[in-house]
Amino acid sequence: MRHRIALIFTLSAWLLATGSQWDAVQTFAWGRMIVGYAQDMPIAAAVKKTFSPETMCELCHAVAAAKKSQEHDAALPGAKSVSKVVLVFAPDRSSYLSPSMKCVGIVQRMLPPTSAERAEPSSPPPRSLA
Numbered sequence: 001m002r003h004r005i006a007l008i009f010t011l012s013a014w015l016l017a018t019g020s021q022w023d024a025v026q027t028f029a030w031g032r033m034i035v036g037y038a039q040d041m042p043i044a045a046a047v048k049k050t051f052s053p054e055t056m057c058e059l060c061h062a063v064a065a066a067k068k069s070q071e072h073d074a075a076l077p078g079a080k081s082v083s084k085v086v087l088v089f090a091p092d093r094s095s096y097l098s099p100s101m102k103c104v105g106i107v108q109r110m111l112p113p114t115s116a117e118r119a120e121p122s123s124p125p126p127r128s129l130a
Helices: 002-017 020-038 043-050 058-075
Strands: none
Touching (some): 020 043, 020 058
């Protein structure tokens, strides 16, 4: 459950960082405009009028201004770079291989490294009680 919540927050942050909220608002505005125009005219004419640049509604103008402002802010000198990638779900430590493990089998007579966390096996193995 915790993993799913973290994934939802990460996805939400990514969508907001890329400006997708303006796309959602624009889609809502277009839908509202089509419904409004379709009450007075055929649907094809309503769609054509909706996407005409001359008949932009207040919400369309607000979205255009916000997108322009966002692009302007990203182009300012000294602005933070948007090309950085943040790894939220980094792999476990156990999934990494040490360089010596990668060479096992390639270099002759090389044994895999022993782990400091594991105890050596007892020699000879214990006998079962029967």
